Amino acid sequence: MTTIMTKDLLRKGITLAKTGRNAAARNILSQVVRDTPQSVSGWLWLASVVEAQKQRQYCLEKVLQIDPQNQAAKQALMQVKAEAADGESLGKTVANVFDSLGHEFYCAGESADKGIEGQSLLLEICQEIFSASFGVFDLSSGDLDVYLEMGIALGLNRPIVVTAREQTSIPAMLREHNIITYTNLSDLQTQLSQLCDQDFPPTAQPTPDHCYFCGHACGSMSTPPDENSYLVLNRSKLLWRNLMQSLTPPLASYHLYPAYLTNKASGPMLCEVRKKVLAAQFVLCHLGALSDESSYLALGMAIGSRVPWVLLSQKNDGAAPSILREVDRIEYAALTDIKGPLMDTLATFLGRITASSTAKRDGTALLSLPFWMQLDDWINHIAHPPKTRKKIQGTIRAVQYKGQKHVAKHTVPTKGLVFGRSNDCDVIVENPSVSSHHFQILGGRAGRYFVQDLHSKNGTFLNGDRLPPGQRVAIALDDTIRIPGARFLIWDDRPLPDDRAALDIGTTG
Structure with a gap:
């Protein structure tokens, strides 16, 4: 790409960022830094529109590698590190309230120290969420891992507390629900203590249709499966258009038709998403720019609900939750690369679909045991x-x-x-x-x-x-x-x- 074209893209990305169109700005500025890795302006503006705290820190550190005296990057990095320190203090704040009562809690977004050799990081996180008395999910950082982990807790139907600093941008599907907003950690501790006084976490065994996010019985909990539906976890139908034009015909030949995450919901938004997840034969999620916080929240609900899921990823595409870094996915360079591996993957759990190829007698296809089967076996063993x-x-x-x-x-x-x-x-x-x-x-x-x-x-x-x-x-x-x-x-x-x-x-x- 020529220097002139890169400058035009940079100007366009900056304009989008200034007008609050962060998703579009993120896509363009990501292209700028890929084409021109030494672009200080590209990295600096990208830092302002990425979704997660870890991503902001990475971008700002890139700026300082190129220009060690950049004051804007220095100040922004200090703020990011201070927020990270607050994140570390969040767990201590929760512990101050609940530890004395003997409750073990799960604090989302702290997966860096999890995962041991031979153990799936994703499985370990699911096990910890399931085993804890409740989970705490703070949305302040925009960390995609937090949304994924909260979705897992919702899928497993575990008690949760959702928190966010004031002025945090909250995805639309969560705005109708009770979120603890706080100005500082002292304020958060006060509100958590009040929650504790209201007999949280609950000790009574809930009914099967009780939803911990709604706080009452919810019809979405007993949604029957639709044998002809799969769910596309899209942030925008437009972004998925070319991909779905390629995938829809072969799946339709097996009488499988897409439902979309972004379709208008008729009831409480989160519960409507749960209905779509539970109705689906499987969910389809694309890592990187085609997904957002809501996509990963819905993916987490599928994981926790043990609904089959398939990950797609374009080679050299953007960020994804760190929890998924070792998880199997279908990686492609061109859309024509997807059909065969997708059919092979679906054949492992959908009896109506035939694998596109048969392994040679002396070879073994690398189609691992679906994760939801592992989780289901573990839960059944613990539950019984x-x-x-x-x-x-x-x-x-x-x-x-x-x-x-x-x-x-x-x-x-x-x-x-x-x-x-x-x-x-x-x-x-x-x-x-x-x-x-x-x-x-x-x-x-x-x-x-x-x-x-x-x-x-x-x-x-x-x-x-x-x-x-x-x-x-x-x-x-x-x-x-x-x-x-x-x-x-x-x-x-x-x-x-x-x-x-x-x-x-x-x-x-």
């Missing part, structure tokens, strides 16, 4: 823990399920069982995402049994947690083992549990 770890009575079996019905019972002999795609396995699982020799169940001393992942490409999951490759992990009655395309319940000679076990299974590909 055995009062005691029951001993195996008689013969141990791996009961294989497809959908809500068991399709086979595999008795585990003394030598154990090997599961995989190869013909020499004891249990053959015909799925291109399953490795030739995927995992094994084997016995040990004193009637103990173990599961071992055999260094599979896409992993073996025990009660929602991915097993470390090659290590033997003890298993017990009522444990769940899942691999792409198959789920196994560990059971013995007793009759299978009634429909609870089947309902806990969820849909497998």
Whole structure:
């Protein structure tokens, strides 16, 4: 791009920023700094329109790398760092109110120190939100992670507190709801103490249709699925136009038709979004410029509700929540690159769709176990823990399920069982995402049994947690083992549990 064209783009971006059209300004100024990385004005104005505190800090530090004496950047960076310090103090403020009462809370936007080797950062955050007495979600920084995490809490239907400094811009879908606005942390502590005096967090078990954001029973909580609908998490139909012109025809051939996040809502806006999420067969989210805070809030609701979701990303596109940095997505350079991978991905959980290609006999497709299946297994294991770890009575079996019905019972002999795609396995699982020799169940001393992942490409999951490759992990009655395309319940000679076990299974590909 020529210098003249870049200057024209810069002037246009600055004009848009001055008139408050931040999204459009952000797209243009991002192009400017990509084409001219040494543009001080480009980075400085981009810092004024990006959505998250971390992004503002990054832009301002870029300015100071180019021009160390830039006073505007120095002052703005000092302010950003002060806001970051306030963010660190937010958790302390909440702790001052609730810790003495014995409540464990989750404070959103503090994911930098989470995530351990072998553990999904997203899964760990979901587990912490689910396990906490309540979550606190402060919107002051505009951090996309906070919106995503709040959506997860809403999807999991956990008690939440939403806060924001005065003058914070709030997405339209949240404006009708109760948000604690504060001038400083002392003011916030006072308002949280008042909330605590109102018996928050609740101790009584809510009814299934109780919505913690509305504070009462909500019809959106029991929305039935629409077998012909998928939800596009768009910030604008116009921005998605070319993409949807490419995706709509192949999906329509499977009788799947799009609903859009931005369509006019008929009821309380957030609850209308929940209806759309729960009705969808899956949701489609595009990382970067095609999404905004509302898009990621709705994505979080899908994640927490265990509604299947698919991420798209254009190569070298813009920012996305850091929680999603290690999450599988379909990355493309041209629109024609999307159809095949999308059909392959949807085939893992929508029985009506056929994968566009079949893996070679000596290869394994890199289609990992859908995240919502991992989360569902973990929640079911936590929600229905055995009062005691029951001993195996008689013969141990791996009961294989497809959908809500068991399709086979595999008795585990003394030598154990090997599961995989190869013909020499004891249990053959015909799925291109399953490795030739995927995992094994084997016995040990004193009637103990173990599961071992055999260094599979896409992993073996025990009660929602991915097993470390090659290590033997003890298993017990009522444990769940899942691999792409198959789920196994560990059971013995007793009759299978009634429909609870089947309902806990969820849909497998």
